Amino acid sequence: MNIFIDENIPYAEDFFAELGNITRFAGRELTAEQVSVADILLVRSITKVNSQLLNQAKNLSFVGTATIGEDHIDKTLLQQKGITFTSAPGCNAISVAEYVISSLYVLSEKYNFNLLDKTVSIIGVGNIGKALQNKLMALGINLLLCDPERDQTEEDFVDLEYALTHADIVTFHTPLTSTGKSPTFHLLNEENIHLLKQDVCLINASRGEVIDNQALLAEAIRREKQNELPIKLVLDVWENEPTPLLELIKYTDIASAHIAGYSLEGKARGTEMLYQSVCQHLNLPIVKRLDKLLPVPSVTNLVLNNEYQSETQLKAAIHLVYDPRRDDALFRNLLAKNGFDWLRKNYPIRREWSSLKLERITNNEKGLNFLKIGFDI
Numbered sequence: 001m002n003i004f005i006d007e008n009i010p011y012a013e014d015f016f017a018e019l020g021n022i023t024r025f026a027g028r029e030l031t032a033e034q035v036s037v038a039d040i041l042l043v044r045s046i047t048k049v050n051s052q053l054l055n056q057a058k059n060l061s062f063v064g065t066a067t068i069g070e071d072h073i074d075k076t077l078l079q080q081k082g083i084t085f086t087s088a089p090g091c092n093a094i095s096v097a098e099y100v101i102s103s104l105y106v107l108s109e110k111y112n113f114n115l116l117d118k119t120v121s122i123i124g125v126g127n128i129g130k131a132l133q134n135k136l137m138a139l140g141i142n143l144l145l146c147d148p149e150r151d152q153t154e155e156d157f158v159d160l161e162y163a164l165t166h167a168d169i170v171t172f173h174t175p176l177t178s179t180g181k182s183p184t185f186h187l188l189n190e191e192n193i194h195l196l197k198q199d200v201c202l203i204n205a206s207r208g209e210v211i212d213n214q215a216l217l218a219e220a221i222r223r224e225k226q227n228e229l230p231i232k233l234v235l236d237v238w239e240n241e242p243t244p245l246l247e248l249i250k251y252t253d254i255a256s257a258h259i260a261g262y263s264l265e266g267k268a269r270g271t272e273m274l275y276q277s278v279c280q281h282l283n284l285p286i287v288k289r290l291d292k293l294l295p296v297p298s299v300t301n302l303v304l305n306n307e308y309q310s311e312t313q314l315k316a317a318i319h320l321v322y323d324p325r326r327d328d329a330l331f332r333n334l335l336a337k338n339g340f341d342w343l344r345k346n347y348p349i350r351r352e353w354s355s356l357k358l359e360r361i362t363n364n365e366k367g368l369n370f371l372k373i374g375f376d377i
Ligand SMILES: NC(=O)C1=CN([C@@H]2O[C@H](COP(=O)(O)OP(=O)(O)OC[C@H]3O[C@@H](n4cnc5c(N)ncnc54)[C@H](O)[C@@H]3O)[C@@H](O)[C@H]2O)C=CC1
Pocket: 068, 069, 070, 089, 090, 092, 093, 096, 123, 124, 125, 126, 127, 128, 129, 146, 147, 148, 149, 150, 173, 174, 175, 176, 182, 183, 184, 187, 205, 206, 207, 236, 237, 258, 259, 260, 261, 262
């Protein structure tokens, strides 16, 4: 059994070595000739699985992507060829939600606002949008939810125009689609970008093409020329990766190389989900488990002296685990020299909030008590 696995899928040897011969490949360099001898192919989002790549495939019976997004896969083709396909839904949803909230706390510090005074529009409320919704609700932040598909059967959703017009913070979490009832290609574009509030924070951690990058650049330049407030901008994803529109970087507050989902847990969950699907495909028992493989987090205890809920404390705890300014600095300093893909391949280890245990000191009638709380809002 020949198992071809992208070089950036972690723990692949741990999960798959006993199932067959593993060949690792660079995601953008995989050739049809290599795939011609593969039985199982496990990719990330940078490998386009299409007729060109599969035109010599003789034995391929399973394709998996260790990602949530599936826009790089020709699923119709796989179905026609009778090749089983799976993705890893939700694997890095927590990681993306944490990226967004950590970024919002950076913006709140930089521009001196209180998140509690803001209304956040979440555009696309699936696995990631829901994870973000839960965390923001736990923080007590006012939300607007925009998801035309869910709006058909559920209450409390708003349309895109309302979501753009009424929010102080707009964050995109849709898949990239160009067909269907509500395609997301250039969902934010030159027609509707002017609906955003003057002091808006805009975040894209979905796919670059969901926002028309030229329209965004034009709006940023227009605001600059007319002495209007700049859009406070967080971009993790870009049109035409790995060659982002360089002029746009200057207008971002946080810029990163499509790493919002790159917590160690998020990536590793993707591998585990593919392993489980491959076992099912091969009718084999599932014997490996991720929790046996993940390293013990380096940060384990944080003692808070004041109220756990205070925003300052919370921000400090959140940024202790992950501060997106780290990735922004790497992006600005190393993009030109090393390139977008290098930044992703050499991504420094990042853990999720659940790796941090907080100790709260409370003062009640019994005196000082130490409470251990798993930090997972
Ligand atoms: N930056 C990063 O590192 C990562 C980016 N992603 C991207 O995030 C996307 C979303 O991920 P999940 O939440 O897990 O997907 P999901 O499929 O669980 O949810 C997507 C939601 O978007 C909604 N939607 C579809 N079209 C819409 C439209 N026109 N307007 C508003 N909502 C719309 C769907 O109804 C669905 O509820 C992925 O498809 C992927 O492209 C995913 C993981 C990491």
